[in-house]
Amino acid sequence: MEPVSTPDQPVSLFDRVNHWIRTSTMLKMAAIGILILVLLIPTEMLQALIRERESTRNEAITEVSAKWGGQQVIGGPVLSVPYEVINKDEKGTEQRQTLFAHFLPDDLQITGKVQPEQRNRGIFVVMLYNTRLTIRGSFHKPSIASLGISPEAMQWDKAFLSLGISDMKGIRDAITFRVNKVPLSAEPGIPSNDLLPSGVSASIPIQPETETLQFESAINLNGSTQLSFLPFGKETHVSLQSPWSTPSFTGSFLPDQRSIDEKGFLASWKVLQFNRNFPQQGVGNFLAKSISGYDELPTFGVKLLLPVDEYQKTMRSAKYGILFLILTFVSFFFVEILDRRRIHPIQYLLVGFAICLFYLLLLSISEHLSFDGAYLIGSGIILALITFYVRYVFQNLRLTALFSVILALLYGFFYSLLQLEDYSLLLGSLGLLLILGVIMYLTRNVNWYKAYDAEGVAV
Structure with a gap:
C-alpha cells in the first residue's frame, strides 16, 4: 500500500523512498543478482579445493608409482x-x-x-x-x-x-x-x-x-x-x-x-x-x-x-553450482511474489550458503564412499536443513512443502545431468525449457508494477 498523507501529517520523502525500496520488483531482482555474484566466490573456492584434492591424489599416485613402476x-x-x-x-x-x-x-x-x-x-x-x-x-x-x-x-x-x-x-x-x-x-x-x-x-x-x-x-x-x-x-x-x-x-x-x-x-x-x-x-x-x-x-x-573418478564427477557437479543457485533463488523469489511475502536478502544468502555447502559435503563424503552415495547423503542433509529454515521464513506449511519438492527435483535433475554425459546438453536444454515454461505459466497474471500489493496478483 502507498503511504497515506493527511493535512496534518504529510508523507515524507524518506517514507516514499523506503516504501519504493521495499516494494520495487526491479530493485529486488538486482539485489538477488548481486547475491548470486557474491556466492560465486565460495563456488570458485570450492572448485579450487576440488582441484587441490585431485592434485593431492595425483601426488599420492606418483609417489607409489615411483617405488613400484610408472x-x-x-x-x-x-x-x-x-x-x-x-x-x-x-x-x-x-x-x-x-x-x-x-x-x-x-x-x-x-x-x-x-x-x-x-x-x-x-x-x-x-x-x-x-x-x-x-x-x-x-x-x-x-x-x-x-x-x-x-x-x-x-x-x-x-x-x-x-x-x-x-x-x-x-x-x-x-x-x-x-x-x-x-x-x-x-x-x-x-x-x-x-x-x-x-x-x-x-x-x-x-x-x-x-x-x-x-x-x-x-x-x-x-x-x-x-x-x-x-x-x-x-x-x-x-x-x-x-x-x-x-x-x-x-x-x-x-x-x-x-x-x-x-x-x-x-x-x-x-x-x-x-x-x-x-x-x-x-x-x-x-x-x-x-x-x-x-x-x-x-x-x-x-x-x-x-x-569412478569422484573428483571428476564432483567438479562437473560444482560447475552446475551457479545454475543451481539461480534456480533456487528464482523459486524463492516467486514464492515471495505469489504469496506477497517479503524475504530479506540475508535469508536468500543463508540458503545460498547452504547450497554451496552441499558441494563441500559431496567432495568430502565421496572420498570415503561412492559418488552416488555421497550425492544422496549430501543432498538429503542440505534439503533437510533448508526445509527446516524456510518453514520459519514462509510461516506456511504448504509453501514449505512446495519449495522442498522443487529443491528435491532440482537435485534429481542435476544428478541426471551428471549420469547422462552424452545426453546432458539435450536433457539440460529440455529441463530449462520446462522450468521456464512453468515460471511463465505461474506468473501469467502477475502485475509486475504492483507485485507486492494485494491487487498485484490476479486471483
Whole structure:
C-alpha cells in the first residue's frame, strides 16, 4: 500500500523512498543478482579445493608409482650395428667416429596378461599392475646398401639387441633373449640411445652366413595405470588379457578385436608399417627425422581406469553450482511474489550458503564412499536443513512443502545431468525449457508494477 498523507501529517520523502525500496520488483531482482555474484566466490573456492584434492591424489599416485613402476612403454627389440666413420678436419687430421645403424623387426608378436593391483596411500586408491609379456619375432639379414654405408665400416661382431622399457624400476626378473635358440643374458642399459632412452640390451655378434634372427624373450614387469607399446615391426601383433573390467584403450591405434565383461577384457592389435610414418631401418635417430620428435612416436595400449573418478564427477557437479543457485533463488523469489511475502536478502544468502555447502559435503563424503552415495547423503542433509529454515521464513506449511519438492527435483535433475554425459546438453536444454515454461505459466497474471500489493496478483 502507498503511504497515506493527511493535512496534518504529510508523507515524507524518506517514507516514499523506503516504501519504493521495499516494494520495487526491479530493485529486488538486482539485489538477488548481486547475491548470486557474491556466492560465486565460495563456488570458485570450492572448485579450487576440488582441484587441490585431485592434485593431492595425483601426488599420492606418483609417489607409489615411483617405488613400484610408472606407466610403462615397451619398444623393440631393435637390432643395432655400430659402424665407423672417418672424417678429416681442416688440418687433414683423421677423426674416427662410431655411429649406429638400427634395424626394426620384420615380425613382432607380443602376448601377455595384465594383473591389476589396487594399493592405498591414505584415503587414495592407486591403480597398479604386474604384467608378464612374451615377445617373439624375427629379423632378416640387414641390408645396408640403401643406408649408404660402406660394408667394410660395419662392425657386425659388435651388434646388439635392445629392448626399450620406459621405467626400469618395474623389472621384476632377469631378462634373457633367445636368439636362434641360443640364450643371451640381457644387461641393463643400451649402448646407443638413438631410438630408445632406457631399457636392456644383449650382445649378438652376426655371422656372415646368418640370414634370419629369430628372437624370443619373457618379461615380468610392474607398472602403474597404463601399458603401451611401440609398433616397431613390419607387422606388430599385440594381445593382452586382464581381469580388469574397466579398461580404456589409448594411443594411436584401437584394438582390432576386443571383448569386455565383468570378468575382464581381452584385446588384440595389428599394426602395419604402413600405419606409421617411419621406415624399418636407418642411422642415428632416424625416427625423429621421419616425425617431429621422439615424443610423437605412435604408441598404443591400455589404461586401467578406476570405475569412478569422484573428483571428476564432483567438479562437473560444482560447475552446475551457479545454475543451481539461480534456480533456487528464482523459486524463492516467486514464492515471495505469489504469496506477497517479503524475504530479506540475508535469508536468500543463508540458503545460498547452504547450497554451496552441499558441494563441500559431496567432495568430502565421496572420498570415503561412492559418488552416488555421497550425492544422496549430501543432498538429503542440505534439503533437510533448508526445509527446516524456510518453514520459519514462509510461516506456511504448504509453501514449505512446495519449495522442498522443487529443491528435491532440482537435485534429481542435476544428478541426471551428471549420469547422462552424452545426453546432458539435450536433457539440460529440455529441463530449462520446462522450468521456464512453468515460471511463465505461474506468473501469467502477475502485475509486475504492483507485485507486492494485494491487487498485484490476479486471483
